[in-house]
Amino acid sequence: MYSRYPTELCLAVLLALSGCGRSHQEPAPTVSPTAGDGAVITSALDPGLDHSVSTLDPRAAPYYDNVVAVTDGKRLFGQFNCSGCHSNGGGGMAPDLMDDEWIYGSRLEQIHQTLVEGRPNGMPAWGGKISDDQLWEISTYVRSMSLPATLAAQTGSTPSQSPAPVPREVDQTPGWTAPPQTTNDYTTTITGP
Amino acid sequence: MSVQIMRRILRCVPLVVLLLPGAALAQTMPAAVPADEVFTREQIGRALSPPTPAAGHTAPSAANAPPDDGQWTMPSKNYASTRFSSLTEITAQNVAQLVPLFSFSLAVNKGQEAAPIVADNVMYVVTAYPNIVYALDLTRPGAPMKWRFAPKPLPASQGVACCDVVNRGGTVDRGKFIFNTLDGQTIAVDIRTGKALWRTRLGNINIGETLTMAPLVAEGRVFVGDSGGELGVRGWLVALDEDSGKLLWRAYNTGPDADVKIGPDFHPFYLSDKGTNLGVTTWPADAWRIGGGTVWGWVTYDPELKTVYYGSGNPGPWNADQRPGDNKWTTGIFARDPATGAARWYYQMNPHDEHDYDGVNEQLLLDMPFGGSMHKVLIHIDRNGYVYVIDRTNGQVLSADPYGPVNSSKGVDLQTGRLIVNPDKETKVGREVHDICPTASGAKDWNPSSFSPDTGLLYIPHENMCMDWTDMKVSYIVGTPYVGADVHMKPGPGGNRGVLSAWDPVNRRPAWEVRENFPIWSGTVVTAGSVVFYGTMDGWFKAVDAKSGRDLWKYKVDSGIISQPVSYRGPDGHQYIAVLSGVGGWSGAVVSGPVDPRDGSAALGMVNVMSDLPKYTTAGGTLYVFALPH
Numbered sequence: 034m035y036s037r038y039p040t041e042l043c044l045a046v047l048l049a050l051s052g053c054g055r056s057h058q059e060p061a062p063t064v065s066p067t068a069g070d071g072a073v074i075t076s077a078l079d080p081g082l083d084h085s086v087s088t089l090d091p092r093a094a095p096y097y098d099n100v101v102a103v104t105d106g107k108r109l110f111g112q113f114n115c116s117g118c119h120s121n122g123g124g125g126m127a128p129d130l131m132d133d134e135w136i137y138g139s140r141l142e143q144i145h146q147t148l149v150e151g152r153p154n155g156m157p158a159w160g161g162k163i164s165d166d167q168l169w170e171i172s173t174y175v176r177s178m179s180l181p182a183t184l185a186a187q188t189g190s191t192p193s194q195s196p197a198p199v200p201r202e203v204d205q206t207p208g209w210t211a212p213p214q215t216t217n218d219y220t221t222t223i224t225g226p
Numbered sequence: 227m228s229v230q231i232m233r234r235i236l237r238c239v240p241l242v243v244l245l246l247p248g249a250a251l252a253q254t255m256p257a258a259v260p261a262d263e264v265f266t267r268e269q270i271g272r273a274l275s276p277p278t279p280a281a282g283h284t285a286p287s288a289a290n291a292p293p294d295d296g297q298w299t300m301p302s303k304n305y306a307s308t309r310f311s312s313l314t315e316i317t318a319q320n321v322a323q324l325v326p327l328f329s330f331s332l333a334v335n336k337g338q339e340a341a342p343i344v345a346d347n348v349m350y351v352v353t354a355y356p357n358i359v360y361a362l363d364l365t366r367p368g369a370p371m372k373w374r375f376a377p378k379p380l381p382a383s384q385g386v387a388c389c390d391v392v393n394r395g396g397t398v399d400r401g402k403f404i405f406n407t408l409d410g411q412t413i414a415v416d417i418r419t420g421k422a423l424w425r426t427r428l429g430n431i432n433i434g435e436t437l438t439m440a441p442l443v444a445e446g447r448v449f450v451g452d453s454g455g456e457l458g459v460r461g462w463l464v465a466l467d468e469d470s471g472k473l474l475w476r477a478y479n480t481g482p483d484a485d486v487k488i489g490p491d492f493h494p495f496y497l498s499d500k501g502t503n504l505g506v507t508t509w510p511a512d513a514w515r516i517g518g519g520t521v522w523g524w525v526t527y528d529p530e531l532k533t534v535y536y537g538s539g540n541p542g543p544w545n546a547d548q549r550p551g552d553n554k555w556t557t558g559i560f561a562r563d564p565a566t567g568a569a570r571w572y573y574q575m576n577p578h579d580e581h582d583y584d585g586v587n588e589q590l591l592l593d594m595p596f597g598g599s600m601h602k603v604l605i606h607i608d609r610n611g612y613v614y615v616i617d618r619t620n621g622q623v624l625s626a627d628p629y630g631p632v633n634s635s636k637g638v639d640l641q642t643g644r645l646i647v648n649p650d651k652e653t654k655v656g657r658e659v660h661d662i663c664p665t666a667s668g669a670k671d672w673n674p675s676s677f678s679p680d681t682g683l684l685y686i687p688h689e690n691m692c693m694d695w696t697d698m699k700v701s702y703i704v705g706t707p708y709v710g711a712d713v714h715m716k717p718g719p720g721g722n723r724g725v726l727s728a729w730d731p732v733n734r735r736p737a738w739e740v741r742e743n744f745p746i747w748s749g750t751v752v753t754a755g756s757v758v759f760y761g762t763m764d765g766w767f768k769a770v771d772a773k774s775g776r777d778l779w780k781y782k783v784d785s786g787i788i789s790q791p792v793s794y795r796g797p798d799g800h801q802y803i804a805v806l807s808g809v810g811g812w813s814g815a816v817v818s819g820p821v822d823p824r825d826g827s828a829a830l831g832m833v834n835v836m837s838d839l840p841k842y843t844t845a846g847g848t849l850y851v852f853a854l855p856h
Binding site for chain 1: 382389705827
């Protein structure tokens with residue numbers, strides 16, 4: 034079907050895929066071969082793979098398990114008027130940050146990317162307006178809002194007042210993996226126009 | 227520790243947390259404010275004269291409310307804004323037999339606030355963002371779609387809409403359906419073809435401006451006002467030429483006299499509104515530029531007096547300590563010349579507003595007996611809890627009486643016109659103020675009342691809610707919220723969050739009241755058949771007797787109702803009632819957002835008192851039409 038594609042490319046891709054596509058039974062987090070140069074993947078759909086892939090963005094590393102980051106993040110969240118739209122995590126003009134539904138991804142680098150780029154349905158783009166370190170700190174506070182420890186610390190009707198630091202483990206859970214013996218295996222390579 | 231073991235522990239943690247006593251994950255309704263913490267009508271109601279009902283019969287003038295032709299071409303029904311239908315087929319005696327005839331999905335599950343419009347046997351509905359306009363052919367069974375117009379507003383406009391992505395409706399006039407889009411356009415659609423005749427961009431989403439109001443069309447002009455008082459937007463009213471969409475004039479509600487169009491024709495009744503450049507001097511330096519005073523509610527017109535009337539919204543930010551001064555010309559009613567915008571008079575309901583009491587609610591233009599003779603009045607049912615009866619020729623307040631729970635003020639001083647603020651409920655930085663009544667959304671929000679000339683009563687759909695409020699310093703960042711207050715709302719005395727009041731404006735008291743669990747955020751329509759229709763936030767469309775308030779009929783629709791019901795004569799001569807379902811708006815944000823019920827501060831404090839709504843209704847958006855079986 035794709036016979037016009039150079040054989041070398043096919044082989045190279047197949048080789049790369051075979052390295053990642055092995056693990057039907059034991060999903061393991063791997064560094065995606067396509068997420069280089071700061072690209073942050075938001076979709077769980079990675080064509081050519083029968084499971085989704087988690088990226089481990091090295092830029093996020095210092096912000097896990099970091100009390101200072103999450104405390105600074107809380108202060109910055111108020112100062113930059115994030116609370117104007119998101120309240121104390123519940124949302125309002127903007128979506129709920131306390132729940133487990135993430136339109137654009139819950140990994141720290143995905144939240145960070147959302148802050149940098151903005152999003153089409155009303156999230157402003159803060160990249161270049163707030164320092165990158167502060168954007169990472171705000172990301173940790175945002176992620177903290179839905180942590181069980183932060184929710185448990187809520188007394189009364191205002192949440193997110195005692196944010197817990199973000200454990201490294203929350204971003205090490207693997208993505209969705211195909212159930213055994215499903216028929217679609219998505220092994221064909223597709224390249225764009 | 228290995229990754230596997232950590233993962234297993236992490237999965238257990240949520241379960242453990244739920245078992246812990248005192249885990250604050252469940253929402254509870256806050257306690258109602260005690261009845262002895264609000265003032266009574268006897269304590270704070272005031273009038274220049276005692277009631278003189280024998281001096282005449284309250285009614286709109288014929289020019290302001292022409293004989294009912296069975297259509298509903300503007301949301302307010304007529305310039306008098308009576309929202310009264312003269313049709314008599316449906317009566318208090320037979321309305322129990324009312325049945326749904328057809329429904330139509332709007333394909334948008336956000337708060338639907340519009341009034342269905344009926345002109346020449348076609349019904350027009352504009353939805354919440356993305357503001358689709360549907361034209362339905364009422365002459366054919368099932369009212370099939372004639373055309374659909376999709377204006378495609380900018381998706382980013384959803385991010386600067388304070389209170390859901392709502393739209394309060396359009397108007398049909400001279401072959402055009404005229405409405406606003408969230409991203410700041412006014413559009414006229416040719417009703418024959420469904421194509422746009424003109425589009426005028428008035429608002430800039432990058433400074434936080436949106437449009438949500440229903441434009442007023444009068445004598446060849448379209449009047450449009452902006453939204454964005456929570457984002458530091460400067461308020462204005464604009465007049466467009468109806469045929470071309472060209473801008474004729476813009477009058478601001480803050481700033482120098484020239485911008486506000488205050489000149490030699492301006493004759494405010496009260497001393498505190500007289501002076502030069504008060505729109506600058508009653509603010510700290512330059513604060514008026516981001517001061518609010520937006521016009522997101524109702525504009526109306528008197529064709530006899532040739533005057534446009536509208537109210538201006540709250541000053542910004544909500545933290546009043548950042549803007550000492552009376553903050554003119556916010557939270558007040560302007561009377562203006564429709565041709566030039568020149569201001570004629572102004573009355574400020576809430577000088578230096580500290581509670582978000584926008585002045586944008588509806589104005590009913592009626593001829594009413596007062597002090598022994600008939601007066602041309604403007605009745606304004608304000609967020610601050612008072613029914614104001616104002617002489618619309620000069621802006622003098624004739625009476626002001628509380629229709630809901632009030633303790634943030636102690637009445638209106640009718641000599642100075644000034645609201646008597648209660649110092650115990652003033653909001654200031656560093657103070658947590660408790661049990662302020664009415665709440666920030668008011669004793670009533672934008673959802674409009676109706677008036678029956680048969681009963682002489684106003685049918686006011688409203689709230690019984692109060693709030694706690696703490697100010698905090700806020701910085702202004704263009705295009706982001708500029709509020710500075712942490713609010714938690716709560717039920718008012720009695721615990722019922724909603725009330726339907728039948729208010730007698732001459733005798734200055736309610737004739738009857740119906741209590742509702744949820745605050746009422748729909749409009750009312752009243753008919754000559756003596757029936758009042760309204761909808762509840764949990765999805766009941768109800769009919770009550772206009773004279774007694776007795777329950778007559780109800781029907782459960784697919785989602786809560788926050789729209790404006792209307793009544794019209796169909797092509798077959800029968801009487802129809804139409805309403806939109808689709809809960810949302812400020813009060814329904816917990817469902818339409820959705821917003822998390824665990825954050826009481828969310829949606830500007832509304833979630834604290836509405837956290838149970840998701841148990842009663844889901845989001846929706848459907849047009850329903852009812853009639854007697856025939």
